[in-house]
Amino acid sequence: MTPIRQRVRVLVAEDNDDHRFFIVRALSDAGGVHLEIETVVDGDEVLDYLYRRGQYADRERPHMILLDLKMPRRGGLEVLEVIKNDPELRTIPVSILTSSDRPEDVESAYGLGTNSYLLKRPDPEGLRRELATVSDYWTDSAVLPEPPA
Amino acid sequence: MAHTHSGAGRRSRVQPVAILDLVTYVTFVVAGIAAFRIWWRRRQSPAARWLLATFVVIDLVIVSTVGLPEDAELPRLLTLFILTALLAFPWCLFRFADALTGTRRIQVRLVTTVTAIVVAWGLVLPDFPESGEALDGVFVAYLFALLGSWALGTGLSAWRLFRAGKGQPGVIRNRMRLLGAGSLLLTLTLLVSSFDVDSSAAADTVTTIDIVAGVITLMAAWAFLAGFAPPSLLRAWWRRDEDLALHRASTQLMTAESPTEVASIVLPPFGRLVGADALVLVHGDSELGSVGSPEALDAGPVWRRLEISSPQGGLGVRAVMSATAPLLGQEELKVAERLLVIASLAVDRAQRARDLAVANEELESFVYSASHDLKNPLIAMLGYIDLLKNFHPFEPGSDPEMFLQRIDANGWFMSSLIDDLLELSRVGRVDQHPEPVEMADAVSESRLDVIAEFPTLRVTVDSALPIIRMSPTRARQLVTNILSNAGRHAGENAEVVISVEGGGHDALRVVFHDDGPGIDPSHAERIFRPFERLESGTGEGNGIGLAICRKIAQSLGGSMFLEPSEAGARFVVTFPSELVLGRSQSNAPGTPNEVGHPPGADDHHAEEARDPDPVTTHATSSS
Numbered sequence: 063m064t065p066i067r068q069r070v071r072v073l074v075a076e077d078n079d080d081h082r083f084f085i086v087r088a089l090s091d092a093g094g095v096h097l098e099i100e101t102v103v104d105g106d107e108v109l110d111y112l113y114r115r116g117q118y119a120d121r122e123r124p125h126m127i128l129l130d131l132k133m134p135r136r137g138g139l140e141v142l143e144v145i146k147n148d149p150e151l152r153t154i155p156v157s158i159l160t161s162s163d164r165p166e167d168v169e170s171a172y173g174l175g176t177n178s179y180l181l182k183r184p185d186p187e188g189l190r191r192e193l194a195t196v197s198d199y200w201t202d203s204a205v206l207p208e209p210p211a
Numbered sequence: 212m213a214h215t216h217s218g219a220g221r222r223s224r225v226q227p228v229a230i231l232d233l234v235t236y237v238t239f240v241v242a243g244i245a246a247f248r249i250w251w252r253r254r255q256s257p258a259a260r261w262l263l264a265t266f267v268v269i270d271l272v273i274v275s276t277v278g279l280p281e282d283a284e285l286p287r288l289l290t291l292f293i294l295t296a297l298l299a300f301p302w303c304l305f306r307f308a309d310a311l312t313g314t315r316r317i318q319v320r321l322v323t324t325v326t327a328i329v330v331a332w333g334l335v336l337p338d339f340p341e342s343g344e345a346l347d348g349v350f351v352a353y354l355f356a357l358l359g360s361w362a363l364g365t366g367l368s369a370w371r372l373f374r375a376g377k378g379q380p381g382v383i384r385n386r387m388r389l390l391g392a393g394s395l396l397l398t399l400t401l402l403v404s405s406f407d408v409d410s411s412a413a414a415d416t417v418t419t420i421d422i423v424a425g426v427i428t429l430m431a432a433w434a435f436l437a438g439f440a441p442p443s444l445l446r447a448w449w450r451r452d453e454d455l456a457l458h459r460a461s462t463q464l465m466t467a468e469s470p471t472e473v474a475s476i477v478l479p480p481f482g483r484l485v486g487a488d489a490l491v492l493v494h495g496d497s498e499l500g501s502v503g504s505p506e507a508l509d510a511g512p513v514w515r516r517l518e519i520s521s522p523q524g525g526l527g528v529r530a531v532m533s534a535t536a537p538l539l540g541q542e543e544l545k546v547a548e549r550l551l552v553i554a555s556l557a558v559d560r561a562q563r564a565r566d567l568a569v570a571n572e573e574l575e576s577f578v579y580s581a582s583h584d585l586k587n588p589l590i591a592m593l594g595y596i597d598l599l600k601n602f603h604p605f606e607p608g609s610d611p612e613m614f615l616q617r618i619d620a621n622g623w624f625m626s627s628l629i630d631d632l633l634e635l636s637r638v639g640r641v642d643q644h645p646e647p648v649e650m651a652d653a654v655s656e657s658r659l660d661v662i663a664e665f666p667t668l669r670v671t672v673d674s675a676l677p678i679i680r681m682s683p684t685r686a687r688q689l690v691t692n693i694l695s696n697a698g699r700h701a702g703e704n705a706e707v708v709i710s711v712e713g714g715g716h717d718a719l720r721v722v723f724h725d726d727g728p729g730i731d732p733s734h735a736e737r738i739f740r741p742f743e744r745l746e747s748g749t750g751e752g753n754g755i756g757l758a759i760c761r762k763i764a765q766s767l768g769g770s771m772f773l774e775p776s777e778a779g780a781r782f783v784v785t786f787p788s789e790l791v792l793g794r795s796q797s798n799a800p801g802t803p804n805e806v807g808h809p810p811g812a813d814d815h816h817a818e819e820a821r822d823p824d825p826v827t828t829h830a831t832s833s834s
Contacts, residue, residue, distance in 0.1 A: 080591030080617055132583060134744045135734075161586060164579065184586075186594040 070201045071098040071209070073124035075108045075141070076159075077133045084186055085128070085159070085193065092194030096201040100124060105136025109144060112151055123209040124154065126200055129176075131160040131167060139170055146175035153207045157196065231425035236273045238432035243270040245439035255513065258534070261307035262439075268303055272296045294333045298357065301364025302326040304394060308368040311535055312375035322364055329353075329360040362398050369394035375535060380486045382441070382543055383535050385449040389438035396431035400424050446542065453543075456480035457550050464557040473561060474500025477554045481528060484547050485517060490530035494558055507531050519548055526555035580742040584753070585628060588621035595621075624753065631755035635741060638685065638759060639766030648686045650676035650721065651795045654709060657690035665698030673710035675794040677719055679786050685763045692756035693723045693782055699752050700745075701727025701779065711794070718769060718785040726779045735773040760784070 072089070076082040086099055093099075100121070102108050108129070111118040127145070131138035138158060145151045155177040160167070163181055171179050180196065183189040200206065243266035250263040272293055305322045309315060332353055369391045376387030403424045437445065447454070460480045467473045474492040482490050482502055489503030508516070508531055515534060520527030528551060595614040602611060651672065658670050679686065697707045705727050712720040730738060730745070737743045741758040757771075760782075764771040769785040 078587050078591070080594065080621065081587065083617075084591075084594050132580075161583060161590070162579075182590075184590045184593060186597045189594075 069096055069098065070125045070197075070206065071100065071122065072200070073108070073111060073127045074099060074101045074159075075103075075105070075127065075133065075138070076101070076130045077103050078130075081130075081182070084189055088186070088190040088193040089197055091190060093197035093201060097197055104133045105138065105141040108141045109136070112145065112154075123151075123211070125206045125209050126155045126157065126177075128157050128159045128180075128196075131158060131162055131171070139167075139174060142171060142174045142176055150210045154209060155200075155204075155206065228421055228425055231422070231429060235425065235429045235432050238429065238436050239266070239269055239273055242266060242432060242436040242439055245436065249439060256310075258307055258310035261303055261310050265300060265303035265307055268296050268300045272300070291333060294357070295330050298326050298330050298333075298360055301361050301368065301397075304368045305364045305371075308371040308375070308390075308394075312371050313534065318367060322367060325360045325363055329356050332356060358401055361401050365394045365398040365401070369398065379533060379535060380483055380543065381449040381452050382446055383486055383533075385445075386438045386441060387535065389434045389441075393431045393434035393438060396427050396434060400427045400431065403427060443542075450484075450543065450546070453480065453484045454546075456483060457546065460550060461553045464553050467557045467561055469561050469565065470494060470499045470558045473554055473557045476557075477550060478502045478528075481547055481550060482530070484543050484550075485530060486533040486535060487517070487530040488533055490517075490528055492554070493527050493529060494525060499558070503531075517544070519544060519551065521548070521551040521555035523552075523555065526551060526558055577741060581632060584742050585625060588625040588628070591621045592618045592625075628753045628755070631753055631759065632741075634688070635755055635759050635762060638762040645680045645682055645790075647678050647792050648681055648683045649678050649795055650686065650690075653683070653686040653690050656687050657694050660687070660691045661694045661698055664695070667704045668694065668698040668701075669704070669706040670694065671706060671708045673708050675711065676709065677711060677721070677786070677794055678792040679767075680790045680792055681767055681786075685766075689760050689763045689784065692760045693784075695752065696756055697723070697725040697727065697780070700730075701725040713785075716788055718787055719791045721784045721786070722774070723782040723784070724776065724779055725781075729776060729778060730773060730780045732773075732775055735775075738773065739771070 070093070072093075074082065074085055074089070076085055082101055082103070086101060089097055089099055100111070102111050107118075108127070110116050111121060112123060114121060114123075129138045129141060133141075138160065142156055142158070145154065145156060152175070156175075157178045157180055158171045158176050159180045159182055161182045161184075168179050180192065183192050246262045246266040250259040253259045275289065275293060302322060306319070309319055336350070336353060372387050372391035372394065376384040376391070378384075379387065403420055441449070457480050460476050463476045464473060467476055478490055478492055478500060479502065481487070487503070489501070489507035491501035491508060492499045508529055510531070515532050517530040517532050518527065528547075595618045598609070599611060599614050602609060654670065654672060654676065661668065694707060697705055701707070705725050707723055707725045710722045710724070712722060734745055738745060739757050739761045742754040744752065744754040761771040764784050764786075767790060768787040769790075771782065771784045774781045774783045
């Protein structure tokens with residue numbers, strides 16, 4: 063066990079206002095000061111954020127990404143493909159967080175190189191527990207690479 | 212033939228030989244008729260012309276000698292004519308074989324030169340010896356030259372025809388073989404007759420050689436006849452390999468799963484049947500598959516090109532046949548056509564199966580999207596209810612008012628989703644009786660429908676709107692959804708300009724052009740799919756509106772699409788011309804106008820904008 067918990071910057075991509083509210087709420091409950099949460103609302107914004115375009119020009123790149131699959135303009139799989147094909151971005155761990163349990167989606171996501179695939183729990187308590195596990199895992203157990211500059 | 216020549220008028224004949232000769236003559240005449248029919252069918256083909264020439268020559272010889280009395284002394288002119296014609300026969304035959312199988316210039320020159328020399332020699336010969344007269348040396352030499360020329364022509368023809376039949380479909384191969392055999396037999400006749408020439412001076416009776424030569428000539432005549440007009444039994448026998456392949460193909464067609472597979476099954480046996488070098492299977496405007504190089508299809512002479520289609524239409528084959536096929540394989544095309552009928556059914560079936568598979572896939576993805584989109588607001592509502600149940604007043608971020616408001620919003624959103632889903636499934640299925648609908652009225656009503664939600668949206672009618680035979684509810688739904696979409700995405704104070712294009716025999720186009728940021732052309736199709744949204748957030752519509760619009764247009768036989776535009780989004784709805792009952796004569800006061808403003812609010816504007824010719828004028832600025 064490493065005695066020091068690292069501070070992790072996580073980018074949450076979720077188009078549904080309410081779901082985003084619940085995810086952020088659950089994550090901040092669980093992660094406390096160790097998590098720094100940033101949110102975007104669609105696939106294009108994820109890429110804007112990662113490539114520091116427009117309003118995200120001065121943002122630091124995240125340690126990890128929580129990515130919804132079904133989003134307007136650019137879906138999660140498309141975004142995942144871009145990230146994992148970019149030599150600079152591919153080291154950032156991506157977790158798909160979706161309500162789709164379709165085998166095709168799971169398979170495509172792992173095929174494109176997602177680091178994990180999480181099913182959104184429908185109840186807030188379940189979501190809170192789920193995201194607490196996620197947060198503990200990434201802030202405590204896992205060792206993350208430094209995000210690309 | 213040499214036999215006929217050498218014996219003509221010299222010697223008394225006994226019955227058997229006379230009968231033999233007669234049968235031979237008749238056979239040659241019938242073969243001549245068959246050759247004529249082939250030429251008649253394929254007049255553009257050079258081979259057909261040479262074929263006809265060959266038999267015209269031979270039949271002329273027969274006609275000019277058959278009526279003559281046995282011992283008649285031929286006038287010199289007639290003798291010369293017969294000799295020339297006899298020499299022309301192998302030459303024509305060779306030219307036919309040459310034209311059929313690809314010209315070899317050197318051979319043509321050789322045969323032509325030799326023939327010409329011998330003909331010329333005959334013309335300058337001083338005299339032909341009388342019957343019983345001793346033959347002088349020059350005349351014997353001439354006779355050998357004549358035999359040599361004949362043997363060269365017929366021999367080369369036989370060889371070329373045999374060679375050309377190789378690798379061809381069974382019927383063509385066997386017909387070529389028969390023609391080759393006919394030529395060969397004629398050469399043989401000549402060799403046999405040459406013995407006859409040697410003995411002719413002494414003998415005045417029918418020799419075995421006469422009979423043998425007669426039989427061989429008759430066989431040659433039959434070979435030619437069977438080659439040109441094989442009886443259908445013989446053809447079926449020759450065709451058995453191809454028939455087997457066709458049979459196999461039609462069995463395979465039963466299980467073909469795609470039009471491309473149909474093409475790959477049909478084309479090879481089809482090509483074998485007609486001896487095609489290149490062929491392509493076409494369905495409507497699209498090519499389903501091809502064999503050989505496609506460039507070959509437009510090269511080569513017209514008479515070698517084949518284009519047939521299935522009797523009910525739709526499916527067709529374009530092919531370039533081998534040079535021999537159009538001349539000798541005509542009947543096989545009818546068999547090929549039968550295969551095309553089965554293939555056309557198979558293509559239809561494969562296409563329906565594919566359409567069904569696509570529809571199933573769409574349905575599956577639709578159900579997935581529908582359940583996903585219905586679950587989202589539900590999960591949110593349950594989440595907020597859970598938060599309310601475990602509400603702690605001092606917990607940061609806990610705002611029961613906000614939670615209730617979100618439950619409310621999500622509930623209504625879900626309700627609109629369900630309503631629109633039901634509408635989407637009803638369009639085209641459960642519709643009221645169509646009636647003449649003034650689009651102008653639909654626009655006014657729709658403007659009122661959306662004014663509460665998008666108070667700053669301006670709607671301008673740019674030309675006289677049509678009267679369409681359709682359900683008034685659907686008309687209003689169509690326009691309302693388009694206006695809501697513009698209100699949502701085109702921004703504050705956006706303007707939608709409605710205009711009409713086309714008409715007459717073509718479909719009428721009603722164009723809704725807004726001045727918002729427009730839509731990326733790459734999303735032009737996506738936006739019409741249910742649940743597809745280009746913007747995020749719950750206030751952004753449910754993603755079904757445009758799908759309903761398109762379905763309304765399609766249910767009327769029209770269409771709806773996004774047209775590329777330099778600025779703003781340009782939606783086009785087309786209506787089939789038979790549903791267009793005319794244009795509104797008296798549009799709402801003030802055409803072109805902005806519609807749907809509260810009554811009385813812009814009366815002065817209506818006055819100003821009134822125009823006698825509503826079609827050509829443009830909207831005045833908004834009030």
